[in-house]
Amino acid sequence: MTAPEVPANQLVERILATHVNERFVKVAESLTPRLNEWIEHPLEAITFEPDPSTYFGCRARHKHTIDELKSLQWGRGDEFILDFGSHRAGYLSFHLSAEGLNVDAPVRLKLTFGEVPYDVTEELHPCNTWISTSWLPDETINIDWLPSDVDMPRRYSFRYVRVQVIDTSPKFKVLFSNIRVRAVSAVSPTQAVEPANLDDELWTKMDEVSMRTLRDCMQSVLEDGPRRDRRLWSGDLRLQALTNYCTFKDYSLVKRCLYLFAALPREDGSLPACLFEKPKLTPATDYIVTYEALYGVIVYDYACASGDLETAEDLWETVLNSMKMALSHVSPEGKFSSEGPGWKFLDWAEGLDTNAGMHGTTIFCCKAINKLAAMLGKNEPYTDIVAKMTAKAVDFFDEKQQVFVSGPSNQVSWASQAWMALAGALPPATCKKALLNAMASETSIKPLTPYLFHYVAEALAVSGAEKECLELMRHYWGGMLRAGADTFWECFDPKNSRASPYGDCHNNSYCHAWSCTPSYLLRSVLRDYLREGAESRKAAVV
Amino acid sequence: MTAPEVPANQLVERILATHVNERFVKVAESLTPRLNEWIEHPLEAITFEPDPSTYFGCRARHKHTIDELKSLQWGRGDEFILDFGSHRAGYLSFHLSAEGLNVDAPVRLKLTFGEVPYDVTEELHPCNTWISTSWLPDETINIDWLPSDVDMPRRYSFRYVRVQVIDTSPKFKVLFSNIRVRAVSAVSPTQAVEPANLDDELWTKMDEVSMRTLRDCMQSVLEDGPRRDRRLWSGDLRLQALTNYCTFKDYSLVKRCLYLFAALPREDGSLPACLFEKPKLTPATDYIVTYEALYGVIVYDYACASGDLETAEDLWETVLNSMKMALSHVSPEGKFSSEGPGWKFLDWAEGLDTNAGMHGTTIFCCKAINKLAAMLGKNEPYTDIVAKMTAKAVDFFDEKQQVFVSGPSNQVSWASQAWMALAGALPPATCKKALLNAMASETSIKPLTPYLFHYVAEALAVSGAEKECLELMRHYWGGMLRAGADTFWECFDPKNSRASPYGDCHNNSYCHAWSCTPSYLLRSVLRDYLREGAESRKAAVV
The missing domain is CATH 2.60.120 (Jelly Rolls)
Incomplete structure (x- = not known):
């Protein structure tokens, strides 16, 4: 993604100096992949x-x-x-x-x-x-x-x-x-990938296209898109890493990216949302509260997938620092407010209010870091804040409409429901209902990007709405396939082939990392559900 | 220059094969200059x-x-x-x-x-x-x-x-x-050149600009223009070589170019008008009767300037072969006819009839080759044909108008007068009068290119019209200087800055070899005249 011009309230942040961590740079350099060429x-x-x-x-x-x-x-x-x-x-x-x-x-x-x-x-x-x-x-x-x-x-x-x-x-x-x-690509085209055994032509094709999307983004870093911006963004990194773990399993490249970010903290410890490898390692001026908070989650996901606790231990302080910016937006009572400096990106949807979504994101990230702490034999750092914020989540819940609402005008959006569900802010059944209510509403703010579509899909899956998750995937990523996609896109509007966050679709990227998650959803999140379905269908036939 | 599409009567010539003379190629290669860089x-x-x-x-x-x-x-x-x-x-x-x-x-x-x-x-x-x-x-x-x-x-x-x-x-x-x-350039920008001692700011500037034009065309061959076509044409070569002899004196580069042409005869011995060095030595499909006939003149000029008779001897057979095409147009009575195959280029002026001009050119070339034979202690090969053609020149002379006329409509052109004068077809005083008459006529065909302007200027000078020659130079090359030329151009119409032989002046070359001759005219052809003038002016002052 390409960030818009820096808003005035972010400019002040530019005076914060970056303190390059040379040891981390060296670790990252030692992990530079030798690209496969064919x-x-x-x-x-x-x-x-x-x-x-x-x-x-x-x-x-x-x-x-x-x-x-x-x-x-x-x-x-x-x-x-x-x-x-x-x-x-x-x-x-x-x-x-x-x-x-x-x-x-x-x-x-x-x-x-x-x-x-x-x-x-x-x-x-x-x-x-x-x-x-x-x-x-x-x-x-x-x-x-x-x-x-x-x-x-x-x-x-x-x-x-x-x-x-x-x-x-x-x-x-x-x-x-x-x-x-x-x-x-960092990945060979002949690399063996465990068969997904998807009992359906659409899911098989979707899995293939997801993997191709991911493969072409896997270069000397996990790029957001090989056409544009051709560089590492932490928000994209998380989704690529998750998909990578259940396909190519290139742990080394994810580790490299984690160290690259960790090598570039500002003096307050905060991490850039994006960085440049060439001509020399440099942080972008984009600091996104959301993306930074997800850094700890990426380390946690990595530790779970790779078993490499040593890296998680080495990056622990970086993880703690990366939560500071998000937590600075949380009131003593435990309520997140999007007021204050920093860009809260959840999606490119116009007018999206981020208060509820960021509240959910922050809980989600704190919980993952707590789990990482447990894996490392440390005290969980965010037990209190998770408890407080979870309790406060009801403040965002509109009992009458049975949806989470956000901001001064009580905006209903898919983003708010998704992140509250992923955070487990309310019981799964309530979150499922909230998700389906928002999705059924004509006036709710819909996602524009596959980035948010992913989190909506994952939220559905983890809230017990697996069927609706598959329906969404069939409609959304399936829509790209029906439109002829060979790789999944940076943005997709089924009704408008000229939609673009940049004003002109000729500048869109049509192989975009944050769009590659169907393989992760099908192979990991929905795996048991799909197997049970296949078995019960088999049983029915017998 | 860029040749027009090959006329149908030339296409038949394409079946003639080129027999590459490998020995000549080797000599040319051994003379490849190491370019100066600054x-x-x-x-x-x-x-x-x-x-x-x-x-x-x-x-x-x-x-x-x-x-x-x-x-x-x-x-x-x-x-x-x-x-x-x-x-x-x-x-x-x-x-x-x-x-x-x-x-x-x-x-x-x-x-x-x-x-x-x-x-x-x-x-x-x-x-x-x-x-x-x-x-x-x-x-x-x-x-x-x-x-x-x-x-x-x-x-x-x-x-x-x-x-x-x-x-x-x-x-x-x-x-x-x-x-x-x-x-x-093959020539160093610091190479010492004998001072021209030109007693006039315009001539000094014109000499400078001529030399810069020549320098920038002197690359691994004498290019026609470093912008376009960036390659060796024999017609341009002659004028560059003459200017080179009285300035940079790079005999080796001229010798290389002579061998390059000699290396590429067709099976009938004829030489291309142009050749390509890269990616491998190849003759162009352009065979120009005029340019080919001038090959012997270039060898003669070279021998006179350098004293290198060995090269002239080595190229003697090539020289004789290069006259065949022109001589095939001469009737048993000694009259040149432009009917028959081959392009007779004298200038880009539209509608120019070439019969008289080619008659003069052929005499001019034969005479030079006769002189070369004498230098080499050989029998003069063209004594008879020169005598016959000189006698026939009167057939082209219109006594009433006192000009040479050409073709079925008795066309009057500067080209015809220039080449008849250079050939010495009639006494200098007659030729001078013919030149001045044609130049004074509103309806005569004027030159379009500096190539022909050069030969008109030289014809004036050798016919005793030195004053008019200088006047022409002041008007024509001086006009380019007044227009801001840093190097002399491929074509120049004082009244139309958009004139072009190619339809659009953006495709003109503004540093063009065939335009570099003022240094030759001032330093060589007009040298004595200018000295005498300067001396008599000095005497008058005293």
Whole structure:
């Protein structure tokens, strides 16, 4: 995700210096993965033709086999679209040769890397976005001498490549051969993953697409998206890590990311929401109260999954410091208030009030850290605060509507219900009812991002609404699949293929870490439920 | 120059195979120059403001010193123009750093390399040209990590660089420092050149600009233009070589070029008008009767200037073969006819009839080769044909108008007069009169290119019209200087700054070899005349 301009109340925080923990930097460096590289070739050259029945309003049509392409000649204004069949992050290369009287001029090509059809069927410029248009995935290159091997030096994230021949010369045309991508990931494409044994085509496909999404985000860190922002955000990290534990089980990369964050505390101990590896390790200026509070949860999840208590012990002080900012918003009576400095991100949904959601988040995080303390043989640090805040949760509960409400206007949102449920703020049955009530309401604030959709889905599952969780997944992530997703997206509005938090969907990321959790939900959270279902269906057949 | 599409009557020639002379290739390779490289910095950042009194309708205004530039920050949509003070061919580099909260996105820059103001004051695309738009000197680049040293990998030819920041991000802006060009040439910028002792500011400036033009064209071969076509044409080579002999005296580079052409004869012995060094030595499909016939003249000029008769001897057979195509157009009675295959280039002027001009050219070339034979102690091969053709020259002379006429409609052109004069087809006084008559005529076909302007100027000088030659130079090359030229141009229309042989002046070359001859005219052809003038002026003062 790309953070909006820093609000005035956050600017004061910039005067806090970062104290780089060099020991933690060294640990993180020692865990830098050697990326797997593998070569893949496009499957065919295609064109898109209009089809109003599809999500993107178009449908791919075969134009040329890659074998045919080798002998086709292209000149000024010609273009074609390569389809690699599915998504990858990597480096494009090809051999460019010429046919004609003489190669008497340079060749100018425009290459546009597409994750979805719009990227390659529409002009990307001008782009009506409030974030940087430098993210747009197109390159114009000039090649002086032919034949030539062309290696694109930047990593791109794509399924499609639109190749436009801006010009050759009247004396020659160009031919493309040996087109390939050197795909990269911390995870090998051949890595064995335990079969999910999902008794359903949709869940099997959803699991596959989740894993591909995660794989292409797993680089030298767990990136939020290989197209944009190509870097480590702690909120995304948690969801990637959970999915990773039940698929690729790359504990080392998660550990590296935990140390990278821990290496960059400010003088008050707080951790950035995001960091930059290159050209040197630097914290982003984004400090998100929510994401920071989740740091301890990520360490707890990691310790549970990997059994590596030594790391958890080493990061314990960092964990405690990372709760300070969230806890500074809690009144002596134990009620969270979103007033005060710091960005409380729960979702990009417009106008979302975060008081109730943050109250739930804070309880949730404190409980996880308490459990981590128990694993490490320490005193649980937040017993009192959890008790107080849990007791105060009823303050957010509207008995009449049977939902949690938030803020001065008693806003009803999915976010509030999800986080209160995950916190176990009220009994599961009450939380389930609250979730279903909010979801049934026309006026409640719905999620915009898969990040919050995940937490809603998980909240449903842990509150006994497994059926509704699967229904939500079928509708939401299943909707992306029906729209043609090869990897899950940064945002998805089933009714609007142009929805974007950034003003222009051309700047969306369509392989986005926080969207990869169906594998985690299916393989872990819903595992027993799905098995029982399968068994009872089998029993019924017998 | 860029040749037009191959006419149908030339296509048949393509079946003739090239027989690469490997020995000649080796000699040429052994003469490959080690290019001089030197660093230069821009003088200032400028802007252009409208000024209808100037040739390009604008005037440079100082904006920032380069020292100021270092601390200026640039974001989306910002731009500036660098002025390097004069022209060079080379590689741009700079250091790009950032100021702001975070460098949270790539930077996209557009760099446009300008030889003249239009290149950097106007949008180059779309370009209404019949040659390749890939020649246009702009690059769009994306830089992922800042700070970064940016080295542009392609050589460009420029005085100005327009730097457009397409985007940074709302969180940071960029700064430019250590901007420099690694200029390259076979000639060192510090190479001592004999002073021309020109007793006039205009001639001194014209000599300087000629030499800079030549220097920037002197690369691994004598290029026609470092912006376009960046390669060796024999017609351009002759004029460069002549200018080189009275300035830089780099005989080795001329010798290399002579061997490169000699290495690429077709099976009938004919030589290409142009060749490509990269990626491997290849003849262009352009075979120009005129340029080929001049090959022997270039060898003759070279032998006279360098004294290297061994090379002339080695190339003797090549020289004889290179006349075959021109001589095949001469009737048994000794009259040249432009009918028949092959392109007879004398100038880009529209509708120019080449019969008379080619008649003169052929005599001129045969005479030079006869003189070369004499130097080598050989029998003069073209005594008969020179006698016959000289006698036939009167057939082209219109006694009434006192001009040479050409073709079925008795066209009067500067080209016909120039080449007949250079050939010595009629006595110098007649030729002088013919030249001045054609130049005075409203309806005669005027030259479009400096290539023909050179031969007109030289024809005037050798026919006793030195004063008119200087007048022409003052008007024509002096006109480029008044228009702001740092190097002389591929074409120049004093009345139309948008004139172009290619449909769009953005595709013109403004540092063009065939335009560099004022140094040769001033230092060699007109040398005695200018000295006498200076002496008689001195005598008058005394």
